[in-house]
Amino acid sequence: MIRTILATLLLSLTAPLAHAQDWALGGMDPVSYGADNAAVPGRRDLVTLWQGQAWHFASEDNRSTFESNPRAYAPGLNGLCVVALSEGRPEPGNPRYFVVIGKRTYFMRSEAARQKFLADPQRVLRSAEARWASTHH
Known part of the structure; x- marks a missing residue:
């Protein structure tokens, strides 16, 4: 009996960590980037599964917005550093x-990369999109 309780308790403590790897x-x-121009952590209890990942939201409105058109809120270039x-x-x-x-959010690997991007966004984005297209078509 005690073993079962301990095993259940241990599983419940480790389960969120295992699932955190699947958090988009x-x-x-994802809605906060465009709506608030901020990286806002989502809540654990506001989740939608899409493309095999758990997408978290700061509000029910943001979750509804995402669910109406998830592709519009997915990061550009599949989340790679531009x-x-x-x-x-x-x-x-x-x-x-x-x-x-x-209306598209793009990620960088660091603040230094973000500053490099902002110095010439058109050129960097054009080059990244060309490389992306050559490997994904």
């Missing part, structure tokens, strides 16, 4: 370092 955008609310990709290296971006261009 590191748990950031600067690294423009330089030929497909590296993951960090959801805390972002820029919204039009």
Whole structure:
């Protein structure tokens, strides 16, 4: 009996950690990037599963907005760092370092990469998109 209780308790403590790996955008609310121009952590209790990942939201309104058109809120270039990709290296971006261009959110790997992007966004984005297109078509 005690073994069962301990096993259940241990499983309940480790389960959120295992599932955290499947959190899209590191748990950031995808709608907040465009709506608030901020990386806002989503709540554990406001979740939608999409494309095999758990997308978290800061509010019920943001979750509803996302659910109406999830592709519109997915990061550009599949969340890769725009600067690294423009330089030929497909590296993951960090959801805390972002820029919204039009209605699309793009991630960078660091604040230094974000500053490099902001120095010439058109050129960097064009180069990254060209490299992305050559590997995904």
